[in-house]
Amino acid sequence: MSKLTDVPKRILIGRALRSDRLGETLLPKRIALPVFASDPLSSVAYAPGEVLLVLSIAGVSAYHFSPWIALAVVVLMFTVVASYRQNVHAYPSGGGDYEVATTNLGAKAGLTVASALLVDYVMTVAVSIASGIENLGSAIPFVVQHKVLCAVVVIVLLTLMNLRGVKESGKLFAIPTYVFVGGVFVMIAWGAFRGLVLGDTMRAPTADYQIKAEHQGLAGFALIFLLLRAFSSGCAALTGVEAISNGVPAFRKPKSKNAATTLSMMGLLAVTMFCGIIALAATTNVRMAENPATDLLKNGNPIGSGYVQNPVISQVAEAVFGKGSFLFVLLAAATALVLFLAANTAYNGFPLLGSILAQDRYLPRQLHTRGDRLAFSNGIVLLAGTATLLVVIYGADSTRLIQLYIVGVFVSFTLSQTGMVRHWNRHLAVEKDQAKRRHMIRSRAINAFGACLTGLVLVVVLVTKFTHGAWVALMGMCIFYATMTAIRKHYDRVAEEIAAPEGPSDDSVRPSRVHSVVLISKIHRPTLRALAYAKLMRSDTLEALTVNVDPAETKALREEWERRGIDVPLKVLDSPYREITRPIIEYVKSLRKESPRDAVSVIIPEYVVGHWYEHLLHNQSALRLKGRLLFTAGVMVTSVPYQLASSEAARNRARRRQEWSAPGAVRRGPAVERPKEPSAAKD
């Protein structure tokens, strides 16, 4: 039956198992770039706007600082990229920041990085989806009118896609990312051409608005604080840069070199796009305000709460391409799509990091198994649930969500770079080769500079954004940290409790004989099979046990037992309250009391069925009894399954589940052993 229907399917799509394995091909750079860069590149869709928003607090004149802030972001980006190039060479195993911090700074630093990254993944989903919805909304008004609803729908769709384990391919990432990057570059080039060559005056839709400064004529410390706040908002452009350092195993050889090159390309693209958009925004006179309803003025009057503030990228596109033009709509769609892809990367990263944490026993062990569907599902549902909560609480407003975003990123940047400095120190202590030493000293300098700069930014972000929402992110990190510490403690305690004593002299607890009991309700195939298997085991004594809940049935059972001449004694337990579990537990305990050195083996015939609702109809007493028996010392419980015809359905389902491919397979590369010790490879 099943074989017949399988044949055409196999011809069409190949053997499922094989194709699963084949899916893990290595990535060439041109595919690796979009796979890993959708997250960092997509942040140029919201980062420039955030800078203008904050500056607007001091009035439109403060917009003149935007090039300087862009410059600061560029410097920071180059620093971070240069630093991570060192990571990629030194840790090609894909452990990422968590591995670097743990190896070099100890378990607590590692756990801090892990907590930061977990929060970061949640924020990536929330911010990217919110921003994607806003970009889509600039082309489709319905979307922006039902922002929260649309954002939740997109999260649900992404979640379902990832739960089902949709097969990923590099192309899925490549097309929207290249369209997005291409579109932004065309926009910058066409804008520059129109402005510089044609001498056109391009005006953003908000160019005629005025901004009511919340603090007019800001100077001194207050101005510096505001500029720092604008800068930390601009740092949103750096989120996701670290992703490549987790994905080195997915690259073609030479892995580290290719990963480093891709990283540089990504950094270059990101800063060009970021600066280009900032420049176009200045040229086209984009006006953004933190509270547009009151602070944005049209002919001197507040614009009111009905106004929707479109993202900078869409305002600029409107100015350059014209409202409603094909390129404008294409760019809006590509931007939204890339942002959704960026959110999707968190769906891969979250369970992947979970599996690494599970290996170190900070999370449940089962998360460690690669491609375990259930484990992935739990992680995905947790991620989606938290992100949905944030989206709903913050009204899918990317500006408010971004306040929570950047803390985690810079915690892991700083700790990872600090760890790298330690890494080089350790290697320099033993390295004799002068050429290699020079190389290491250079790398150490880069990482040290990176650590200082990202640490400084972290302080700036914390100081300028703490009350704006960064405290929520910090609280989230603390919750993850505390939970993981508790789990690790539990595992350690259990490991101690179950540690085997040395030497083979632990015979005191070993039972000498075994007494087997087969549970019987009626005589049918499952019980006959259980009896046959029980006999095979040749235990010291063997008896059949039944509970008398209905005297008539028990009498019939006894008669059939004799008629069939079953050569196992049948013991009947009375149960005036029609209970099953209690009499059996009490009987087993009495056996143990009679001969405490003997073990009791309880053999339970079980039906194996194929549908969940059949489970409601069968085995319930058996399951409950099993649960209770496990608490009784000196007992072992054996299930002898009898596969009903319907179990075929479940067997097929289980097979399909085994062949399920976990999301994120593309960026993870083929299965490799994660080494316990970091390798000392470098470029």
Add this chain to the structure above:
Amino acid sequence: MSKLTDVPKRILIGRALRSDRLGETLLPKRIALPVFASDPLSSVAYAPGEVLLVLSIAGVSAYHFSPWIALAVVVLMFTVVASYRQNVHAYPSGGGDYEVATTNLGAKAGLTVASALLVDYVMTVAVSIASGIENLGSAIPFVVQHKVLCAVVVIVLLTLMNLRGVKESGKLFAIPTYVFVGGVFVMIAWGAFRGLVLGDTMRAPTADYQIKAEHQGLAGFALIFLLLRAFSSGCAALTGVEAISNGVPAFRKPKSKNAATTLSMMGLLAVTMFCGIIALAATTNVRMAENPATDLLKNGNPIGSGYVQNPVISQVAEAVFGKGSFLFVLLAAATALVLFLAANTAYNGFPLLGSILAQDRYLPRQLHTRGDRLAFSNGIVLLAGTATLLVVIYGADSTRLIQLYIVGVFVSFTLSQTGMVRHWNRHLAVEKDQAKRRHMIRSRAINAFGACLTGLVLVVVLVTKFTHGAWVALMGMCIFYATMTAIRKHYDRVAEEIAAPEGPSDDSVRPSRVHSVVLISKIHRPTLRALAYAKLMRSDTLEALTVNVDPAETKALREEWERRGIDVPLKVLDSPYREITRPIIEYVKSLRKESPRDAVSVIIPEYVVGHWYEHLLHNQSALRLKGRLLFTAGVMVTSVPYQLASSEAARNRARRRQEWSAPGAVRRGPAVERPKEPSAAKD
């Protein structure tokens, strides 16, 4: 540890197990009456009002028909009581209408009765709570302003109480019921005294309102139809009369006689209260309308949607005792409490009927186990969920809910009485004793009259109420009927599939040898125990099996294995994808393929932990593996538990769960065997 803390508890409340058993004392009549009568007696709180409501459609002049309708209800009540006195004598086992119908009319009739009763239990909860809230609301305005919320809160409280298994005592029922009955009688007596002796004019709060007849001057068929509809609404007073026939085993001896006497007392009380309230309503000029907002006029103008129509019983109490007087408030509180107790009886009846249906394999087998907490919980949650849904949909409006109520009651009345006629026919066919025959003929006549009258009422109810909501009740019955038929079919099919072939010649499927495999991840106490137990079983071959997910760990395991000199060969399976389940399943299958006549015994060491969150941290791979192994033919799976220290907590919890007392113990009486054949006892 556990023993020490148990001592004071045992001194204080006695040994839990014993007290559980002692709780099942038999009921004297004075306690049995309130235990069983809260449901039927409480219906006088809403039934009189329903009669007036329907009559008001033809205008206030139609109120003159109310004594005639009351008379019809009295005749019906006496008929039903007389009929059920026969049931109580003939079927003292407590099977109730379901047993009577099944035994005498066959399985389909029985299942119809069961479906009707299940719907009826749901409606009892919904109607009683809605009416209780309305009565409470006549004294506390807040309650009536938040009707739906309050009703849902009461349902949730009742549900929690029943899920926790609060110990019931007869007193719990006795006090509110007697206060309620006493209050109503004092009201009737005091009202009669004031009216007849003192000559006071008592006026209900609505006495001055006029009613706008929806159909003025109704005559002929239309009038008869309206009167029949009013009568069927009045029949709400009969709901719950059948409850005693389910509870005969709970009575003191002579059980049947005492139950019959209690039934008569209950009938007498109910009709007296019903008629008294109808008479007082007529005297005090109570005005009720189906749509009070438009049809109730004050000084010729519609009273508007802000008006809350209080129940008749509370309007009458206000007229007799005075608004806000102590007796008025006491009666309102007692009425509400009795109505909530009536709802509570459904919480007992629903799972109890479920357990009987489970015995006949119409519902999952585990429901059959008496006092099984999980089974009761599922039933209770289903009941509460459905009732909540109805309360929310119908806005906790007792008038609208009552339209759904009466169908189920009369379906079971009619089928049960028809069954009784068959019962007497069968017994008359073999009975020779003339005195007994006379008795039987008399009983048959009573039951035949009861069957005809209730059948007639059923037709009337269906015709007059079908479009008003009776169709919902019928649909509910169909759903229950279809589900139970499907479950029974499933059980029958499985029973056929697993039926043992006759004769001992079924050796072809019996394995000849057994190959044991112990799963090992690390060497610790649980695995050492599993190895020791596996050796005890003396299977034909024994090997230890580990999956190589981490080469370093596997190497360490191998070395320790040799160092400890464990005399079981260790087999290592490779798993490049860090999977655990698949390699083991494939290995077991390969063993089976090599020697198909051998069985494979897989022995899994398991941690037993005490808290649900610990389950998330342990045994997950083991559980999944077990689930998959059960689908593999020729395999048995043995769990060797290792009880961690924390498992003590769960052991205690399980013990408490065992000692849990199921709700409804009081009305169910002590455990007795339910006979397969009806006894022929009679009065």
